[in-house]
Amino acid sequence: MITPHAEAFFDPLTSTYSYVVHAEGNPQCAIIDPVLDYEPHSATTSTRSAQQLIDYIKKNQLELQWIIETHAHADHLSAGSWIKSQLGGQLAIGTPITQVQHTFKNIYHLNDQVKTNGEPFDRLFAAEEQFLIGDMVVDVLHVPGHTPADMAYHVHGLGIFVGDTIFLPDVGSARCDFPGGNAEQLYDSVHRLLAFPEDTVLFMCHDYPPTSREAQYHCTVADQRKNNIHLRDGISKAEFVAMRTQRDATLGLPKLMLPALQVNIQAGQLPTAEEDGHRYLKIPLNRF
Template sequence: MIPLIKAFFDSATWTISYVVFDEPKGSCAIIDPVLDYEPKSSRTSTRSADKLIEFVNQQQLSVVWILETHAHADHLSSADYLKNKLGGKTAIGNNIPIVQKTFKAIFNMGEEFVTDGHDFDHLFADGELFQVGKLTAKAISVSGHTPADMAYQFGNAIFVGDTLFMPDIGTARADFPGGNACQLFRSIQKLLAFPPETRLLMCHDYPPANRSAEWESTVAQQLAHNIHVHHGIKEDEFVTMRNKRDVTLEMPNLLLPSIQVNIRAGKLPPVEKNGVAYFKIPINLI
């Protein structure tokens, strides 16, 4: 069954969130939703998430899943807010405990934060099938950018997270804690082994000045034109390029706050005795 897809582009973080559904008045999954965050004031808002809610309600959809492709480092997730408003199960790849353990140490999080993935309702294994109404979906492990990256296939469409970008932008970085350029290359090859006409939907686009934001390509287009992994690129070439390039990249603006939310499935840090929640910022560590 061909999925119906509605994309929502957030220009503040260059993120694309999706509602994937079988039919109007049917069932849907929400993928990579954004919680708006103003870093200067450290205030959150739900403007982007409310657009998803409005669409879901207009289409009279029942939310079955709220899917994260990985623990994002460039935007905060609104998964918990959406779950409370619309229902559905939050889910991510089953390697998320590795990411949680890494960042628990970096942020010196307390014993109350248990790194077993239980903050999410479900942890997907590679190749696991699941239902969204009449749609049968498949989770595909695409580790490399982080250990827990997961792509989601719905019929002829695959939501690739940060693994791939549009062909003129290339591929994800692999220098975050637990990232691995060799594994990233092999994960990309899994995606590019699908039929040429397979639709690949991005989580981000960082467009050059000569075009507006885009978020959909095909396997054929990636193989022909991706500046990092087109036809003929070998693993050692890619790894050399990726490692050399990654050391020149700045950390994402929202890395420190976003990770603290996203490894908790979109929940903010616990409120302290004074009724306020706080982000922790390590000094001279990252």
């Protein structure tokens, strides 16, 4: 009998949860949504958060099979490429990343080194595809709305890693005003997830807790259907879209969006060093 496990790691600076997913008795594992630490004031990167994942894998004598992204994140830089350089494994994301690469290659006016065919990711998961983490079966669910390329991953016997599709019930839902976002699609995507059995565990990509509680990384479908402040049972699509549209109009850009997306559409690869040996990010002025 397979006993799957998800070890959660929280980065308080970006409110992001990363995971190591594995099963007892099988060394193969996956990392989901790893964070590369970035200090915006000094434009410095570090691998403190990613090293915690590596330390866990080494301590438990695991073998890294996959480094999986739920989407191209706007709130943190991905450590996917750095982790691959340390432990190997295949970098994977959903097939619609090609659309996101095309959009943001134009926004940043990036050169021909940046591809729009899914490279440098090793594997592009199609909607409804199945794959394995060791002996664990995983279903790929396309859940657009926050971005057009969001994927959720249903690990049989464990739960669903939902990315930014939905947050904990007292936080609600993700914004839909990024390029390619769509509130109607997000409503449909969430309700696809909430159609799973009520005891299905949903693993969060983020938590932004109120002061009354500590950060948490999971809940159940039943919790969401009863208590989600934006998407509980009884809230219509029209009501949600009106709320989300009004709310999104008040939000500023995530503080790391401009550095993050040009890196994350490249699977966490930093720009190639220039003649002076330094790497440079691009910031599009007056674009947002």
